Amino acid sequence: MARNRWDREDAPEKHIGLLQLVQMLSLLVIFVAGIIIGIATSPHINRYFDSLAQLTFTNNIASPKISDDNCTILRTCEKVDCLTMEGFVHPDNLTHSMTDDEVLWRASMLPYKKGYPFDRVPKVAFMFLTRGPLPLLPLWERFFRGHAGYFSIYVHTPEDYELNVSTDSPFYGRKIPSKDVEWGSISMVDAEKRLLANALLDFSNERFVLLSESCIPIYKFSIVYKYLIRSKHSFVESYDAPTRYARGRYNQKMLPDIHLYQWRKGSQWFEIQRDLAVYLVSDTKYHTIFKKYCRPACYPDEHYIPTYLNMFHGSLNANRTVTWVDWSIVAPHPPTYDGIDVTEGFIQSIRNKGNQCSYNSEMTSVCYLFARKFAPSALVPLLNLTSTVMGF
Ligand SMILES: *[C@@H]1O[C@H](CO)[C@@H](O)[C@H](O)[C@H]1NC(C)=O
Numbered sequence: 243m244a245r246n247r248w249d250r251e252d253a254p255e256k257h258i259g260l261l262q263l264v265q266m267l268s269l270l271v272i273f274v275a276g277i278i279i280g281i282a283t284s285p286h287i288n289r290y291f292d293s294l295a296q297l298t299f300t301n302n303i304a305s306p307k308i309s310d311d312n313c314t315i316l317r318t319c320e321k322v323d324c325l326t327m328e329g330f331v332h333p334d335n336l337t338h339s340m341t342d343d344e345v346l347w348r349a350s351m352l353p354y355k356k357g358y359p360f361d362r363v364p365k366v367a368f369m370f371l372t373r374g375p376l377p378l379l380p381l382w383e384r385f386f387r388g389h390a391g392y393f394s395i396y397v398h399t400p401e402d403y404e405l406n407v408s409t410d411s412p413f414y415g416r417k418i419p420s421k422d423v424e425w426g427s428i429s430m431v432d433a434e435k436r437l438l439a440n441a442l443l444d445f446s447n448e449r450f451v452l453l454s455e456s457c458i459p460i461y462k463f464s465i466v467y468k469y470l471i472r473s474k475h476s477f478v479e480s481y482d483a484p485t486r487y488a489r490g491r492y493n494q495k496m497l498p499d500i501h502l503y504q505w506r507k508g509s510q511w512f513e514i515q516r517d518l519a520v521y522l523v524s525d526t527k528y529h530t531i532f533k534k535y536c537r538p539a540c541y542p543d544e545h546y547i548p549t550y551l552n553m554f555h556g557s558l559n560a561n562r563t564v565t566w567v568d569w570s571i572v573a574p575h576p577p578t579y580d581g582i583d584v585t586e587g588f589i590q591s592i593r594n595k596g597n598q599c600s601y602n603s604e605m606t607s608v609c610y611l612f613a614r615k616f617a618p619s620a621l622v623p624l625l626n627l628t629s630t631v632m633g634f
Pocket residue numbers: 308309311312315
């Protein structure tokens with residue numbers, strides 16, 4: 243009591259100052275002691291929090307009985323298009339209800355990011371533009387046998403034609419949604435673009451060959467594959483000639499978009515790399531001009547692609563075709579070979595005609611990989627020659 247009173251009433255100013263100093267010092271001591279204790283115990287605290295975190299985490303994985311059921315439902319999804327990576331990059335069912343406009347738009351997309359987030363084995367897309375049946379089917383089946391994973395097949399038929407092949411054939415389920423084609427009209431180009439667009443949906447397809455039901459392979463698969471995959475150029479025949487069948491089909495009304503000096507002619511049976519396929523399905527402008535101004539005796543399938551490539555992507559084209567056809571006889575259509583025409587010597591002569599052509603800037607005697615036109619009667623003699631002449 244007395245001390246208190248003394249403190250409060252009697253102590254002079256400097257005694258109060260001294261007292262404050264002592265208080266501050268003791269606070270400082272407590273503070274420093276606190277820091278020291280804190281540093282000394284912190285590993286224990288960290289460990290404590292670590293174990294707490296682990297506990298919470300394990301609890302999180304251990305508990306989800308309910309969402310387990312949800313996962314099962316998602317995994318067994320039967321729908322074709324479930325936004326899976328697999329369904330996006332390798333669509334294996336060609337059935338769809340997209341219109342031409344929709345499928346061309348979807349196919350026109352180029353990945354901007356470099357590289358692929360999956361193991362990409364480049365494939366060759368074999369696109370068959372047919373009037374219906376495939377009379378040389380057994381020959382092609384033998385050609386493809388043992389090479390699954392390196393090719394894709396697409397078949398375009400008349401709209402209502404049902405492609406009837408056995409379930410173990412590589413052609414099974416490979417018909418794309420098709421429309422009727424009027425030979426020589428723009429509908430032929432539309433069918434070619436439809437094939438390209440459907441084939442582009444598979445991101446592994448790197449090269450795209452257009453074939454007909456009367457085409458045959460004249461080399462074994464591995465040679466055809468390497469030849470196309472390693473080529474720096476596409477194989478679209480493209481030439482200029484001062485004749486009525488070439489320049490004579492140019493229409494002045496295509497000016498100012500297409501000039502006569504840009505006009506090209508070439509066989510319909512092309513082979514192109516992926517970039518060019520994307521550019522082609524993306525073009526509307528030139529397609530519209532050809533639809534309007536290239537009518538018989540102008541045939542869009544012989545001019546549209548060669549002219550378009552010459553105007554914009556000429557440096558990527560070899561300007562020659564890899565599909566041999568006999569134009570030695572002057573006629574509106576090339577000859578068709580029957581069974582009796584098919585001999586070892588004949589097929590050998592197509593494989594090596596004695597002339598050379600340019601491949602990746604070097605000369606080679608392998609100029610053609612495919613040939614046309616072969617009648618159904620050629621099938622049996624061709625099958626007899628595959629192992630001795632064609633190597634498959
Ligand atoms: C998915 O799980 C939730 C609870 O997480 C539940 O309410 C729901 O019914 C489940 N959905 C289905 C389709 O089972």
